Amino acid sequence: MLLFSFYEKLRILAYEISRRLEARRESMENTAPIKPTETELEILQILWQHGPSTVRLVNEEQNKAKETGYTTTLKLLQIMYEKNLVSRDEESRSHVYRAAVTEEETQQHLLGRFLDTTFRGSAMKLVMQALGNHRTTPDELNQIRHLLKKLEDDSSHADS
Amino acid sequence: MLLFSFYEKLRILAYEISRRLEARRESMENTAPIKPTETELEILQILWQHGPSTVRLVNEEQNKAKETGYTTTLKLLQIMYEKNLVSRDEESRSHVYRAAVTEEETQQHLLGRFLDTTFRGSAMKLVMQALGNHRTTPDELNQIRHLLKKLEDDSSHADS
DNA sequence: ATAGTAACACGAAATTTTTCGTAGATCAAG
């Protein structure tokens, strides 16, 4: 295995990732479409990081990145509430909001969309691009396929 | 090396990717900010795939996915022209538009943005997410760091 | 030449997303 250069190893993995992502996406077709807007996503990030929070808390967090009026944050959370992106506890006077979607599923959705719109669905290209611009010739692709077979066989033995 | 399971191998690579992406992003800070909107990106995709095209051509392509008026496409291209996302040849009566940004650099930019907004900058998480939801404990992370060192040493010998 | 077709420019309507102002309710302190 030590014969393979980093890039070769990468290509093998990238291919594997590509295959799995595709399978995963197919098995997810009937899931609810989560499509937060840019700022909604920012708020979700805050809720994911800090857990259930009041509007005030969220707003203060937001302000660290960019000055934002209190009612702006409030309105956003209300909108997100209607979209079922967040739930809220109205017990105390200041409502406590919490994310109603998990970070993972949201990332999964957004990743799929991003893959389609930006990389035309090629997870392979995405990973390769993440590394640097390495063109893969048809020949290389074949090489990968061969290597992959070996790798798969090996993995099935070595896997925990 | 054959002791490593697929996921272990993946984590090593993901970490490496993460490091490189970060370096890459830092060295790119002073680049012009390419931020095409959703539909602008769709048009760029068409231009990248088909090469320089007339408005008519682009519009027909667009219609395969979603009915779009001719002047709508035209207007978008004009806007993109002003933003320098595309250039155009006005020789013949029907102008010929071509992408003024490469697919790679655009993907690079968008990937960076996406990474920040959706994965809080963690390429590692992105790749892991692409594969499936595997939690990485702090302990695992340490393991990776160790493995990486080995891998790096090995790579520097084996690399082409 | 003239009618018909297809192209461009331009402005503005329509839609979506983001921001903010105001009114009314609730609570705590004097």
Add this chain to the structure above:
DNA sequence: CTTGATCTACGAAAAATTTCGTGTTACTAT
């Protein structure tokens, strides 16, 4: 009970994005 601070609700302005209608010009074929 009144004042002041803080909260929610709501509507609407502002900004960004997308779509389309109209007028004009250029080319083609009769």
